[in-house]
Amino acid sequence: MMGRAKLTIIPPGKPLTGRAMPPGSKSITNRALLLAGLAKGTSRLTGALKSDDTRYMAEALRAMGVTIDEPDDTTFIVTGSGKLQPAAEPLFLGNAGTATRFLTAAAALVDGKVVVDGDAHMRKRPIGPLVDALRSLGIDATAETGCPPVTVNGTGRFEASRVRIDGGLSSQYVSALLMMAAGGDRPVDVELLGEHIGALGYIDLTVAAMRAFGAKVERTSPVTWRVEPTGYHAADFLIEPDASAATYLWAAEVLTGGKIDLGTPATEFSQPDARAYELISQFPHLPAVIDGSQMQDAIPTLAVLAAFNETPVRFVGIANLRVKECDRVRALSSGLSRIVPGLGTEEGDDLIVASDPSLAGKVLPAEIDSFADHRIAMSFALAGLKIGGITILDPDCVAKTFPSYWRVLASLGVAYDD
Ligand SMILES: O=C(O)C1=C[C@@H](OP(=O)(O)O)[C@@H](O)[C@H](O)C1
Ligand SMILES: C=C(OP(=O)(O)O)C(=O)O
The missing domain is CATH 3.65.10.10 (Enolpyruvate transferase domain)
Known part of the structure; x- marks a missing residue:
């Protein structure tokens, strides 16, 4: 329309x-949708936001095999198999920064190819630091322009247990890596590079949501978080x-x-x-x-x-x-x-x-x-x-x-x- x-x-x-x-909070809804989609079982997200940004996230998860029902205007019922499937088509995420950054990292947990893309605005928003961080973990990820589209050929396995990321342009890169890391095959230390990071409070939101879905994540230094490879379990989750x-x-x-x-x-x-x-x-x-x-x-x-x-x-x-x-x-x-x-x-x-x-x-x-x-x-x-x-x-x-x-x-x- x-x-x-x-x-x-x-x-x-x-x-x-x-x-x-x-x-409902956009930031929390898109974290909860992703974590529920990565979990095995059925999660009930209440108080959720239904808007362009959360619709893009939900549609992308559906394209990767997650079942999402919407019984009312503020609830998502999310059923995951514990593993996202490769997406047949590129994931189109409009101008939703959270969905784009979070799914770029989560694509590394998929066995197969995922292309993450967005609209003309998103195609100008930098994602290079996140792609470089994924590559440093041995993940096959490319973004030719430093902005979406990003192509990720995942395996669910990492080749390193420490990843460094500069969150100066976007804290979403850090959140994306943290949420992905719990789905990997080994404990991972996520370390911040550079002095500037967008609101640290968003990292706190990420860690809180991860814990609510069963992850084990600790801040081991002012700039480092250790994430255990627990995967996620389904949960009922109220969004503020x-x-x-x-x-x-x-x-x-x-x-x-x-x-x-x-x-x-x-x-x-x-x-x-x-x-x-x-x-x-x-x-x-x-x-x-x-x-x-x-x-x-x-x-x-x-x-x-x-x-x-x-x-x-x-x-x-x-x-x-x-x-x-x-x-x-x-x-x-x-x-x-x-x-x-x-x-x-x-x-x-x-x-x-x-x-x-x-x-x-x-x-x-x-x-x-x-x-x-x-x-x-x-x-x-x-x-x-x-x-x-x-x-x-x-x-x-x-x-x-x-x-x-x-x-x-x-x-x-x-x-x-x-
Ligand atoms: O993690 C999040 O949910 C968000 C982080 C912030 O972005 P940056 O980290 O890109 O600054 C914020 O502007 C955005 O609306 C939501
Ligand atoms: C920056 C914003 O959004 P995003 O980065 O999630 O697209 C915002 O909502 O103000």
């Missing part, structure tokens, strides 16, 4: 109040709501002076982006410098919020936002500057938002290019809660992780012009 070309947000002119639950999705609702609350009940207190999320709550609740006195390295997916939300802050905000530690669904540093600076020239600027990889509380209540017609990036669409909608004339192009790209986003805002009293 073709999405709508654009959507103009009509500022509600009143505080947003009511109950609005974010959907998505913390990155929650950031839009927390921001909508403070921007409009409302009260939105998300059903889960901010302190109960285990995902890294929940840390953004502490910052959001300081609005309109956000700090002058925000280090985004440990809450990357919350940066678009915080950057748009910063436009209405009392004082300017510089976002640092966000270089890898340039290799997400789009170059988010550029999408944010250019989108903000479409509203008011100079509102968002870049210095190297930093983003500087020149705040202006008097923006609230103005009419400043601006068409915001989403660059097919759900977080750009969702975050700029927040500007539309306070400024008249904000139009989001390609609004249905929110289907990547939060298909009900526009309906949820509407349920809180937001209206639109399409």
Whole structure:
């Protein structure tokens, strides 16, 4: 189905109040789907996200012989044989980073060939460090351009018991190797190279999910995890709501002076982006410098919020936002500057938002290019809660992780012009 070309947000002119639950966590759903697919037996995943990213993961697992039933909107029943089968066709994973990276490593456990591919955006997102790490374990993996497509001819066996990985561009490489390692033929040490890694909290999520499906994994040094070759067992697994999705609702609350009940207190999320709550609740006195390295997916939300802050905000530690669904540093600076020239600027990889509380209540017609990036669409909608004339192009790209986003805002009293 073709999405709508654009959507103009009509500022509600009143505080947003009511109950609005974010959907299940994308990160946890895609970990749980994979681990349940690798396990022998039937797992029941509840509270799950059903969106483009999780559909791509589920379809790919089905193509590799896993049975997945969907009795309702938030449940997956996953039955695996303990071994993924070679896929007859390339696995098409859209622009789902988690599915692409996790399945590239998991393909090494398959006896036979798997090709992992995605859309035009994914074909520009680097995967070379993960492919090199697989090769260092003796796995036949190639990605000619350093981005998908990746071809893996697996055997389920490794030739080494230590793998080093630079997670600077993406922590998903590390998560992918950890989850794969439990399905191998020997204990494996996964060691981080380089000082920078995207949110370490995602590694914690990975380790927690692995343990829930029976893996034995220990952090043996600040940069090393040892994974035993236990394989996985089936489990019933409850998925918490998505913390990155929650950031839009927390921001909508403070921007409009409302009260939105998300059903889960901010302190109960285990995902890294929940840390953004502490910052959001300081609005309109956000700090002058925000280090985004440990809450990357919350940066678009915080950057748009910063436009209405009392004082300017510089976002640092966000270089890898340039290799997400789009170059988010550029999408944010250019989108903000479409509203008011100079509102968002870049210095190297930093983003500087020149705040202006008097923006609230103005009419400043601006068409915001989403660059097919759900977080750009969702975050700029927040500007539309306070400024008249904000139009989001390609609004249905929110289907990547939060298909009900526009309906949820509407349920809180937001209206639109399409
Ligand atoms: O492991 C995960 O679930 C994720 C890790 C982060 O990506 P990178 O590790 O690529 O920075 C994050 O941006 C992404 O939305 C989800
Ligand atoms: C970066 C993101 O997704 P992924 O890397 O999983 O495609 C995101 O959801 O913001």
